[in-house]
Amino acid sequence: MSQRVTVKDVAVAAGVSPATVSRVMAGDYPVSAATRARVQRAVRELDYVANAQARALKGAGSGxxxxxxxxxxxxxxxxxxxxxxxxxxxxxxxxxxxxxxxxxxxxxxxxxxxxxxxxxxxxxxxxxxxxxxxxxxxxxxxxxxxxxxxxxxxxxxxxxxxxxxxxxxxxDNEGGAYAMTSHLLSQGHRKIVYLGNVQENHTTSRDRIKGFTRAHEAFGVPLDPALIVPGVYSQAFGYAGAKRLLAAGVEHTAIFAATDMVAAGVLLALREAGVRVPQDVSVVGYDDIPLAVNVVPALTTVRIPxxxxxxxxxxxxxxxxxxxxxxxxxxxxxxxxxxxxxxx
Incomplete structure (x- = not known):
């Protein structure tokens, strides 16, 4: 294996001191244009790479x-x-x-x-x-x-x-979930399933379920815990979760998928079961990724910037x-x- 090129090698090739090479590399000290050009040419010819630890000791960031x-x-x-x-x-x-x-x-x-x-x-x-x-x-x-x-x-x-x-x-994670749940409630939905992660030690999950819960409270609609289905943020979970809901005969008129990927799985499961969206069941998501406009029907969702x-x-x-x-x-x-x- 070839030996690593050092700052001393660059200094010899450029005809300057190692300190001058360091100043040129750091760019934090006045050096003449001619000297700078010689050092930069030597760096290119020798393919020199500055040592990250050495730069840190000198107080230079990594870029x-x-x-x-x-x-x-x-x-x-x-x-x-x-x-x-x-x-x-x-x-x-x-x-x-x-x-x-x-x-x-x-x-x-x-x-x-x-x-x-x-x-x-x-x-x-x-x-x-x-x-x-x-x-x-x-x-x-x-x-x-x-x-x-x-x-x-x-x-x-x-x-x-x-x-x-x-x-x-x-x-505004909680606010987005609150607004979306309020939208469904304002459309007359009273049995809304929530599909997604509900872990209390997970900040995104905590805030979304808080928004979902707070909207029910604001509308005076009791929240049935059986309609909250925990799971991961994936299309596979959305598909499996919707399949389980249908098999169990859980009564609902809308599904709030915690992410658009979860919603994509839900839409696929409903389509396979012959359930029409939105005529039979409304479905919403969260994120507004590009997929949201390509699924059928196009997904109502919460946009995150x-x-x-x-x-x-x-x-x-x-x-x-x-x-x-x-x-x-x-x-x-x-x-x-x-x-x-x-x-x-």
């Missing part, structure tokens, strides 16, 4: 933004990632994508690794976990990143506390003088999958 998400195949995650990558590029940063597979221990390990690599920002997207051990460790990492000149960004999840140095970019979440997360993390906690709005997108109960 990298880390984006941490549960699953690269999740459509809503993909659009947040698109916004992150676009804004990072616009602000002269590279974007590194990491996945956690829903494992809180892995998420914590990734944050620690990115702190060691001196990422300019570490952006966590999607639901967080509410158990105390996880929360305390995340607070510890937030302070550690801050001391290292980096920033922990919570994207689509709530803040860790007013005294914790983080950038928080939320969306996914790309804006990603862009805002990067912009605020790299602009410390701007407000570091914002909440973006959600709204209903009415399409063809809901009909009034009256007249059925």
């Amino acid at each position: 990298m933004v880390a984006f941490v998400m549960e699953d690269v195949t999740g459509p809503s995650f993909a659009y947040v990632a698109k916004g992150v990558e676009q804004q990072a590029t616009a602000m002269g940063r590279l974007c590194l994508i990491c996945t956690t597979h829903g494992d809180p221990a892995r998420e914590l390990a990734v944050v620690e690794a990115m702190r060691e690599q001196r990422a300019d920002a570490v952006i966590l997207v999607g639901s967080g976990f509410l158990d105390d051990d996880y929360r305390q460790r995340m607070i510890h990492f937030a302070h550690g990143l801050d001391k290292a000149g980096s920033r922990l960004v919570l994207c689509g999840r709530p803040a860790l506390g007013d005294d914790v140095p983080t950038t928080v970019v939320e969306y 996914t790309e804006e979440l990603g862009r805002t997360a990067v912009r605020l993390a790299l602009s410390p003088d701007e407000p570091q906690h914002v909440v973006l709005g959600t709204h209903i997108v009415v399409r063809e999958s809901v009909a009034p109960v009256v007249g059925r």
Whole structure:
């Protein structure tokens, strides 16, 4: 294996001192144009790569933004990632994508690794976990990143506390669920099934079920616990959950799928069973991913500003003088999958 090129090799090739090479690489010290050109030519010819740990010791950032998400195949995650990558590029940063597979221990390990690599920002997207051990460790990492000149960004999840140095970019998750449930109730629906994750230690799930419950309370409609069907955010779960509802003969006039992917599975199961949407059963989703306009019928859903979440997360993390906690709005997108109960 060939020997690694060092800063001393570049210095010899350029006819300058190693300190001058470091100054040119860091870009934080005045160097003549001719000297800079010689060093840059030597760097190219020798294919020199600066050592990340050495740069960290000198106080230079990595020029990298880390984006941490549960699953690269999740459509809503993909659009947040698109916004992150676009804004990072616009602000002269590279974007590194990491996945956690829903494992809180892995998420914590990734944050620690990115702190060691001196990422300019570490952006966590999607639901967080509410158990105390996880929360305390995340607070510890937030302070550690801050001391290292980096920033922990919570994207689509709530803040860790007013005294914790983080950038928080939320969306009105509970409000979106409340608005969608209110829309169904206003159409005369009183037996609405909720299909999706309902874990109390999962921030996204907690807020959506809170919005669903609060809308029932506001309309004075009792909520039947039997109509809340827990499961994961996947098309397969939506399909299986709808199949079970039909087989059990559970009386309902509408299904609120916790994500658009869950809704896609529901629509497939209903279509196979000969149940018409929206004539027999109304179906709604959450996220407004591109799939929502391609299913039949086109899905009424809650729109999350996914790309804006990603862009805002990067912009605020790299602009410390701007407000570091914002909440973006959600709204209903009415399409063809809901009909009034009256007249059925």
